[in-house]
Amino acid sequence: MKPRFSLLAFLVTATAYPTRKSLGFGPHHPTARYVTRPDNNCTLAFTAEADPLDVARAFIHSLTESDYYIRNDSYTDENTRITHVYARQLFHGLEVADGNINLNIRHGRVLSFGDSFCRGLALPLDAYPSTSLASFCADFAAQSFVLSRGSQSVLSERSKAMKDWFSVHCARPLAAVQQAAMADMNNDVSNPRRAALYFMIAAHPDPLVVDQLVREFRTIIANMTTVHEYITIGLDTHQSTTLSDLPGTVNPIKVRMVYIQIPTGNTTALLATWRLEVEMAHNWYEAYVSVHDPSAIVSVIDWASDSSAPSHGGYLNALEAKLDSPRRYTEAGAYKVWRWGINDPESGERTVESASYDPVASPLGWHAIPRRSNPDGSPDWIGKGAGDGAEYLNFTTTWGNNVFAHENWKGSNEWISNYRPEGGENLGFTFEYEADGDYKNYVDFSITQLFYTSNMLHDLYYRYGFDERAGNFQQDNFNRGGRGNDSIIASVQDGDGFNNAYFAAGPDGQHGRCRMHLWNTATPYRDASLDAGIVIHELTHGLSSRLTGGPDNAGCLPWGESAGMGEGWSDFLATTIRSTEDYHDYATGSWVSNHPGGIRKYPYSKDISVNPSMYSTIDDPEVSRKHDIGEVWAEILWVVSQKMIEKHGYSPTLFPPAPMEDSSIPLGDFYKQSHIKGGPLVPKHGNTLMVQLAILGMKLQPCRPSFIQARDAIIHADQILTGGENACILWAGFSSRGLASQNSSSMARPV
Structure with a gap:
């Protein structure tokens, strides 16, 4: 079939998106490829201790004679010790913006690579583009x-x-x-x-x-x-x-x-x-x-991704049981919230939770920033009036190194001086919530809930590899690599529209912007900040955007299958976080949309009679929106993850154990021994291992991946972590939803 542009996720009603319109399209790359078993003949002269950049240059030279440069956002993963190298093509000194090679290198060998370098020539300057x-x-x-x-x-x-x-x-x-x-x-x-x-x-x-x-x-x-x-x-x-x-x-x-x-x-x-x-x-x-x-x-x-308007399917959403919070590493701070794992107001009761920050991910906690990185015009910090010269600034509001959370009733782009609740020096954020009251009356709680959920997610993803080097969102990076000054700017009750939420993620070093809206699907309105699944979905766009193609390339999930998978990873990880050992099917956004079927066509289910999505589903012209495509990818990942749980069991917490005094990470009941001496930490349970495979797969896959390439990256991630212990299970899971080794989409969507 003739390659074509993808029909994107913007078939929405005016009532759902009164002010938002989004363009997204681009040309197809017929020569782009991802290779998981490359020929390493050109690297045989390198020892295991060789500089990965030297290995990368030798390997690229074997692929192409084109000019290129190695981007500064290349980095080495702390856990796997894989160096992810990103090369950008040059032609007569100018960048080829979509000419990328990413190489995954360890011990002097290229483990896998993606390649979208142009092998052709430049068109005449007066040539009219064939795609527009x-x-x-x-x-x-x-x-x-x-x-x-x-x-x-x-x-x-x-x-x-x-x-x-x-x-x-x-x-x-x-x-x-x-x-x-x-x-x-x-x-x-x-x-x-x-x-x-x-x-x-x-x-x-x-x-x-x-x-x-x-x-x-x-x-x-x-x-x-x-x-x-x-x-x-x-x-x-x-x-x-x-x-x-x-x-x-x-x-x-x-x-x-x-x-x-x-x-x-x-x-x-x-x-x-x-x-x-x-x-x-x-x-x-x-x-x-x-x-x-x-x-x-x-x-x-x-670079901005949003949540789609409801598409009612009439499916029931089971209430999930309370999930144990991660290990509490400090007793400083108290938040009266729906704790981690409780998805929304219908899924459990609010409790007073201590600040369960992870000391690896958030070494200063959630309310402190080094003075050198604190934005001008910030709220006052403890001791400011005394004219102190403290190196670290401690705040008593929802202002910290990972997230700045506040109201935005005006729907403006201003944020520095927006209203934030005050917790006092004891950081007591125990505000009331009246479900039948006016939303402005509980704005303190809404901000607190968004701040809590966002910080918990930051710490969770950090422990699975979304750290400073990989391009995470932090105001200060503590000299650990990457670019700082890009904490998430998160607004609640955003006044620029209804029935939506979205996240904008630019390259590393630029703030992520998260805007949570009210939903007029019920009286009184419902606040998207209180639906953890919606919040996690939006913030996960920052994860997939920064990991795919490297921290400095924010355009690697632009349209077609790749854009759809951006939505799919967000749904899958949000669903995994809310899931419990007692299996349930899950609908996305059922509370905020005030509809049991939520905002997707089907609930996520391992039962094909409940959710019939197959890889071939994306060939249907009706499945043109990126959220439609994303539902298929999320369902495939959900089915695969259930097979992993059947084999390896279920962990009641997704959070790894805290480090010991010597900074080593104990295996405990969370990790198992690596298949190689001195190898990476490997989660031992099915749900935790699947999260790790998904996140490592994002790092391995090429810019603008297809379903098949993302599948191959996940299977390759398992080879790296476990020696391929789960290859049969993974292939069985993908194949059960039509993503077998010989399959490819007839739509030839842009990659």
């Missing part, structure tokens, strides 16, 4: 026509959603861009201001603003300010531009010229584009616009 927003929309329209002819029974609601989506994302933007282009007589291809304005015309959700942008096109161009700077890429210095004063942005736009790959038959060629980093009120875009024709938008990635 216009061609994406034409492809969407053609598929919608096929669907409408063959699926008469679903015409009403589904086809209306498609038409609404097409109008908002295709028809109106293309018409506006064309109107602006007719009046644009400027042929200067050296100035990126036109590209930025054309993109904003296509991307802005408000038709009135778009109309203004079109009418005042020349004036806006003239009023935009440009600042040039020079940055080092590889061994070369390149010009980077910052554009300010473009209506619709909340921060200046970062621009530089790069190549992007365009499919030409069975290979790709290079097109010169402007790479735009555009932060808007509800989106954070990485966009590519043709240098020759700035009205041609070639590829768009939205």
